[in-house]
Amino acid sequence: MQYHTPFEQLSDQRPSPLRSDPEKVLRDVFGYEAFRPLQGDIIAEVVAGRDALVLMPTGGGKSLCYQVPALVRPGTAIVISPLIALMQDQVAALEELGVKAAFLNSTMDFEQARATEQALLTGELDLLYCAPERLTQPRTLDLLHKATLSLFAIDEAHCVSQWGHDFRSDYLQLGLLAEEFPDVPRIALTATADERTRTEIAERLSLNEARHFVSGFDRPNIQYRITAKTNANKQLLDFIKAEHEGDCGIVYCLSRNKVEATARLLTDQGFTALPYHAGLSPEDRAHHQDRFLREDGIIIVATIAFGMGIDKPDVRFVAHLDLPKSLEAYYQETGRAGRDGKPSTAWMVYGLQDVIKLRQMLEASQGNDHFKRVERQKLDAMLGLCEVTKCRRQVLLSYFGDQLEEPCGNCDTCLTPPETWDGTVAVQKALSCVYRTGQRYGVTYLIDVLRGSDNERLRQSGHHAISTFGIGTDLSANDWKSVFRQLVANGFLRADPEGFGSLQLTEQCRPLLKGEQAIRLRKDPVLKKVRYRAASSRRSAALDSISDQTGWEALRACRKSLAEQQGVPPYVIFHD
Numbered sequence: 001m002q003y004h005t006p007f008e009q010l011s012d013q014r015p016s017p018l019r020s021d022p023e024k025v026l027r028d029v030f031g032y033e034a035f036r037p038l039q040g041d042i043i044a045e046v047v048a049g050r051d052a053l054v055l056m057p058t059g060g061g062k063s064l065c066y067q068v069p070a071l072v073r074p075g076t077a078i079v080i081s082p083l084i085a086l087m088q089d090q091v092a093a094l095e096e097l098g099v100k101a102a103f104l105n106s107t108m109d110f111e112q113a114r115a116t117e118q119a120l121l122t123g124e125l126d127l128l129y130c131a132p133e134r135l136t137q138p139r140t141l142d143l144l145h146k147a148t149l150s151l152f153a154i155d156e157a158h159c160v161s162q163w164g165h166d167f168r169s170d171y172l173q174l175g176l177l178a179e180e181f182p183d184v185p186r187i188a189l190t191a192t193a194d195e196r197t198r199t200e201i202a203e204r205l206s207l208n209e210a211r212h213f214v215s216g217f218d219r220p221n222i223q224y225r226i227t228a229k230t231n232a233n234k235q236l237l238d239f240i241k242a243e244h245e246g247d248c249g250i251v252y253c254l255s256r257n258k259v260e261a262t263a264r265l266l267t268d269q270g271f272t273a274l275p276y277h278a279g280l281s282p283e284d285r286a287h288h289q290d291r292f293l294r295e296d297g298i299i300i301v302a303t304i305a306f307g308m309g310i311d312k313p314d315v316r317f318v319a320h321l322d323l324p325k326s327l328e329a330y331y332q333e334t335g336r337a338g339r340d341g342k343p344s345t346a347w348m349v350y351g352l353q354d355v356i357k358l359r360q361m362l363e364a365s366q367g368n369d370h371f372k373r374v375e376r377q378k379l380d381a382m383l384g385l386c387e388v389t390k391c392r393r394q395v396l397l398s399y400f401g402d403q404l405e406e407p408c409g410n411c412d413t414c415l416t417p418p419e420t421w422d423g424t425v426a427v428q429k430a431l432s433c434v435y436r437t438g439q440r441y442g443v444t445y446l447i448d449v450l451r452g453s454d455n456e457r458l459r460q461s462g463h464h465a466i467s468t469f470g471i472g473t474d475l476s477a478n479d480w481k482s483v484f485r486q487l488v489a490n491g492f493l494r495a496d497p498e499g500f501g502s503l504q505l506t507e508q509c510r511p512l513l514k515g516e517q518a519i520r521l522r523k524d525p526v527l528k529k530v531r532y533r534a535a536s537s538r539r540s541a542a543l544d545s546i547s548d549q550t551g552w553e554a555l556r557a558c559r560k561s562l563a564e565q566q567g568v569p570p571y572v573i574f575h576d
């Protein structure tokens with residue numbers, strides 16, 4: 001059987017076993033550092049050649065569930081997708097990552113289709129996207145029988161259900177894949193989660209043996225808490241002594257030195273704490289991991305190198321002394337707590353220096369501009385979680401496309417609501433500005449419009465003449481950054497999926513823009529700290545050396561007064 005991955009095409013080297021590791025594909029090809037909830041399990045299932053039925057909220061990350069196995073398994077993956085536009089977008093995105101992908105649909109002329117078919121037969125393609133009506137044509141089936149196939153992915157699988165509103169008769173034909181290709185694993189994916197649709201999908205696609213992966217992302221037994229960093233060591237000791245004396249836990253730090261120092265600190269205080277990082281010998285690492293798994297009450301102090309594939313059920317707390325790079329990483333790391341379903345704590349201290357450090361690492365990293373832009377957005381979303389005023393669990397889950405109806409009542413923001421200000425009018429202005437400029441611009445530009453900045457780019461776009469120009473002079477640029485970041489964090493705005501940084505409105509905005517909903521924004525306690533630091537003579541040189549691209553400098557600057565919000569008319573932009 002022919003074996004090919006994008007690495008070989010790029011590097012011209014023989015495939016090594018490591019290259020077929022899903023984690024490595026995730027990092028090296030897609031540039032993500034951690035799997036989202038369930039992705040790892042689903043991918044393992046499909047890589048092993050078994051069928052799967054995946055129900056995951058929109059935005060949850062279903063595509064990777066077949067794209068990663070497509071690169072790990074030999075042969076070409078056939079992806080059935082109902083919308084031509086979707087197909088083209090995905091193929092373009094994959095090509096940009098260096099993955100060999102193509103599509104077959106009705107927009108192509110004979111020559112193009114021929115070339116693609118040829119590429120399939122010669123095994124050049126990692127993925128081939130195909131419209132359902134095309135796939136079930138005898139000519140295509142014949143072709144598929146001659147090719148080496150890694151898997152079938154049936155995206156938007158609810159289209160096969162007559163209960164659903166998206167029923168597509170072409171999808172019904174896909175049942176034949178089970179008979180025609182009994183040895184090729186099939187994965188069906190949908191965001192439509194109700195039981196009836198799920199059963200119908202499994203029946204019509206003959207997914208009799210398939211394991212069902214149903215993800216809501218909520219981990220109700222984990223309590224989420226994020227506190228401003230004052231004296232991290234003392235805070236950590238207080239936390240463990242007060243709540244988790246004798247419990248098993250994980251403490252995450254960013255650097256090896258800090259891991260060592262923290263492990264010593266805990267040991268000095270009578271805890272059994274073991275360090276774990278890439279600088280230790282493989283023997284030491286294995287030994288520490290082994291003790292953590294077998295003994296009671298061990299605290300492992302680790303860099304993010306620790307935890308992949310660790311399945312210890314009774315981890316009672318996960319503490320972060322440094323900010324993770326993204327919500328995916330935060331979710332994954334905190335998710336190692338409480339697998340047994342018993343109450344557990346995800347505790348974190350967070351300070352300005354963390355943001356600076358991560359930002360520096362990001363800027364110094366090898367990635368191209370696109371990669372860095374995406375990373376900055378991820379870091380901003382992580383900051384967003386730190387800054388929220390509403391339920392942290394709701395914010396975390398909504399990032400993964402999962403809605404929690406009621407505030408959880410158990411996270412720190414639910415238990416001790418933070419200080420806030422009435423941001424209703426500011427938010428209406430911000431959202432109107434996004435709308436009036438066509439949902440095509442990033443934060444910096446939007447703030448220029450709001451604050452009525454006089455610059456060339458604005459004049460060229462004609463945006464100095466629109467109604468939202470200059471309506472935001474009452475807040476500083478940094479205040480606006482904080483407003484926008486909280487809007488993203490709370491799901492009112494979303495960053496474009498391509499990672500160009502432009503902000504788009506979500507459905508959730510409506511009531512805000514119609515003046516039907518008020519919103520309170522967080523006064524971040526960290527800001528007070530920052531003011532102190534900025535005045536300090538020992539202020540870090542790092543502060544000056546980093547450009548102000550992302551939201552973190554909002555943390556750095558002193559805020560102007562946020563009073564005088566009364567009396568401004570709401571900016572209503574939606575008309576039904």
Ligand code: ADP
Nearest residue numbers: 032034035036058059060061062063064328497
């Ligand atoms: P779905 O099909 O479930 O609606 P997508 O597959 O389109 O979701 O993914 C939604 C977004 O999440 C995409 O921008 C994707 O790049 C991102 N994403 C998916 N998995 C991960 C991950 N493990 N880490 C970071 N981002 C991810």
Ligand code: MG
Nearest residue numbers: 059062063155
């Ligand atoms: Mg999708």
